Amino acid sequence: MASLKRRGTTFYLQFYHAGRQCRISTETDCYQLAKEKLRQFESAQARGDVFQLPRRAPIPDILNAYVDHIRQAKTAKSAQTDICYLRDVFGPVCDALKITSRKITPGIKKRPKKEGQDGRVRRAAALTSGR
Numbered sequence: 821m822a823s824l825k826r827r828g829t830t831f832y833l834q835f836y837h838a839g840r841q842c843r844i845s846t847e848t849d850c851y852q853l854a855k856e857k858l859r860q861f862e863s864a865q866a867r868g869d870v871f872q873l874p875r876r877a878p879i880p881d882i883l884n885a886y887v888d889h890i891r892q893a894k895t896a897k898s899a900q901t902d903i904c905y906l907r908d909v910f911g912p913v914c915d916a917l918k919i920t921s922r923k924i925t926p927g928i929k930k931r932p933k934k935e936g937q938d939g940r941v942r943r944a945a946a947l948t949s950g951r
Contacts, residue, residue: 822861824854833861880914887916 822835825843831854832843846854883906890899907917 822858822865824851824858833858835861835865879910883910883914884916887914 822833824846825832825834829849831846831848831851833846834841834843836842846857848854848857887903887906890902894902903917907919910917912918
């Protein structure tokens with residue numbers, strides 16, 4: 821048996837699972853919709869089915885959908901840059917974030933400074949010191 825509890829404006833399903841009390845948000849403030857979700861939950865329990873209210877979405881599914889959206893909505897270079905940032909944050913958790921264009925080497929992440937940068941700094945310092 822499950823029951824409805826109201827916390828603030830949101831309704832929750834309250835039930836016992838393996839001797840522990842559980843509450844799942846119905847994500848609605850409408851009593852009629854909450855009662856319908858309670859009815860669906862109880863009928864799924866009676867059939868022995870696993871009734872899953874949306875709890876947590878899997879990150880790979882979300883990232884795949886977001887990468888598809890980025891590729892359609894942005895230019896190719898902008899999408900590639902955003903996907904690179906996502907890859908740095910999440911790692912290769914899904915196929916959409918895996919590098920397909922080149923091999924990953926340690927030199928890609930940290931590149932040595934170009935010699936031209938040091939030379940420009942030395943010349944600028946020489947001009948300001950009066951040499």
